[in-house]
Amino acid sequence: MFTSQTSSFQDSIDVEERDDFDNEEIAGYSQKIQLNCYYTIYLYQGTRSEATGENVAWNQRRADSTTSHDDFSLTLIDSSLPSEAEPELRTYISRRLSKGALLGGMGNIATVELSIPEQAVGCYCCLLEQERSPEQPDADGNGYVICFMGGSEKGLNLFRLELDKYVQGLHSSLQTPELQNLETEVRPYLSRWYEESVMHIYRVVQLVQSNISFLLHAALSHTHVEVTNSEERTKTDVSRFIKAASLQGLSQQDTTTASLCNAISEDTQADVIIDCSTSPPTLSNTVSNRFCDDWIQAFLNAAEHCNPFLLRQILENFKLKAIQDMNTLKRFVRQAEMSHYALFRCCQFLQGCGNGDVLLQNARAEHSDLPEACSIITVLEEFIREQSQAQA
Numbered sequence: 001m002f003t004s005q006t007s008s009f010q011d012s013i014d015v016e017e018r019d020d021f022d023n024e025e026i027a028g029y030s031q032k033i034q035l036n037c038y039y040t041i042y043l044y045q046g047t048r049s050e051a052t053g054e055n056v057a058w059n060q061r062r063a064d065s066t067t068s069h070d071d072f073s074l075t076l077i078d079s080s081l082p083s084e085a086e087p088e089l090r091t092y093i094s095r096r097l098s099k100g101a102l103l104g105g106m107g108n109i110a111t112v113e114l115s116i117p118e119q120a121v122g123c124y125c126c127l128l129e130q131e132r133s134p135e136q137p138d139a140d141g142n143g144y145v146i147c148f149m150g151g152s153e154k155g156l157n158l159f160r161l162e163l164d165k166y167v168q169g170l171h172s173s174l175q176t177p178e179l180q181n182l183e184t185e186v187r188p189y190l191s192r193w194y195e196e197s198v199m200h201i202y203r204v205v206q207l208v209q210s211n212i213s214f215l216l217h218a219a220l221s222h223t224h225v226e227v228t229n230s231e232e233r234t235k236t237d238v239s240r241f242i243k244a245a246s247l248q249g250l251s252q253q254d255t256t257t258a259s260l261c262n263a264i265s266e267d268t269q270a271d272v273i274i275d276c277s278t279s280p281p282t283l284s285n286t287v288s289n290r291f292c293d294d295w296i297q298a299f300l301n302a303a304e305h306c307n308p309f310l311l312r313q314i315l316e317n318f319k320l321k322a323i324q325d326m327n328t329l330k331r332f333v334r335q336a337e338m339s340h341y342a343l344f345r346c347c348q349f350l351q352g353c354g355n356g357d358v359l360l361q362n363a364r365a366e367h368s369d370l371p372e373a374c375s376i377i378t379v380l381e382e383f384i385r386e387q388s389q390a391q392a
Contacts, residue, residue: 040147044072044145072097077144081114097127104128125148148194158316169189173189202303213295214287226273229276247323291353291358295318332346347380
């Protein structure tokens with residue numbers, strides 16, 4: 001039993017051997033060389049919509065950067081791509097629009113081949129539509145197409161939610177006629193997409209190093225983490241890491257997370273504090289376990305390669321393994337209500353998985369309205385305490 005558990009756990013950690021991120025791709029990342037990334041923004045106009053005077057003037061000045069179709073036109077506003085690569089991207093986006101493959105507000109990720117050093121690169125694109133006027137409710141809408149390019153399609157898919165949110169943050173800045181704030185607001189915002197949407201997990205691992213296990217445990221146990229004496233960006237990075245590492249929204253029952261948070265709030269569990277006044281930062285009120293400790297080296301190895309995509313994949317594998325163990329414990333608890341041998345298997349499993357404290361915490365919250373299950377969990381909690389005291 002323990003052999004199969006160890007093998008499964010090693011498969012979860014050892015993502016560097018998986019097809020998603022093979023050794024050749026990992027070797028393309030260096031500790032001192034940052035991945036090339038690009039952005040492009042286009043003005044999108046439906047041909048049946050009433051073009052404003054500003055948009056007409058914009059198109060006239062940029063006739064050589066406009067691609068027109070029967071149903072729409074696409075005009076370049078700004079791009080960090082090489083001049084020979086941008087028309088290739090515009091052709092690709094136009095083809096996607098003509099097929100109806102870009103829906104307003106929904107990001108689309110694919111692999112595109114462009115005249116850049118990487119040749120094939122992951123491309124995230126999103127159509128931000130402007131509000132339609134009451135006079136033309138059925139007209140084709142105007143808007144902007146935002147494109148981010150960098151890494152691979154598989155890598156960008158790991159950050160789809162972050163990219164969607166980042167693009168939506170640009171909405172208010174796109175209301176200025178002819179984008180007079182292009183150089184002061186829009187261009188700087190677009191230029192930071194990779195740093196803000198992809199690199200936050202890497203920055204957190206670099207910040208805490210081997211202490212990453214404390215944050216992983218805090219995320220699983222819904223313990224609040226407070227960052228002191230740091231800039232706002234660091235606080236945001238840590239908050240986003242905790243959210244990305246937590247199992248909120250992934251539990252089989254929607255009420256589990258709320259019940260768990262209420263149970264923890266009733267306990268006197270102290271917040272984890274990260275004090276950035278020292279270098280490296282000082283962490284206090286920390287708790288970890290063997291399960292979280294076993295993932296430390298995987299995170300450090302990926303951070304050494306400066307590979308944020310591999311870091312995210314490791315984080316997703318960490319959550320997947322935790323969910324699998326939770327489901328295994330729930331199955332054993334149900335069986336233990338009718339079998340003493342199943343109760344023995346529960347004890348064996350908790351002893352071997354290294355995550356017994358977190359699993360029992362979640363199990364108690366989920367089974368709070370089931371007296372028989374709660375009694376089983378109480379026995380298991382006593383077993384875990386006895387094991388901890390024996391090891392101490």
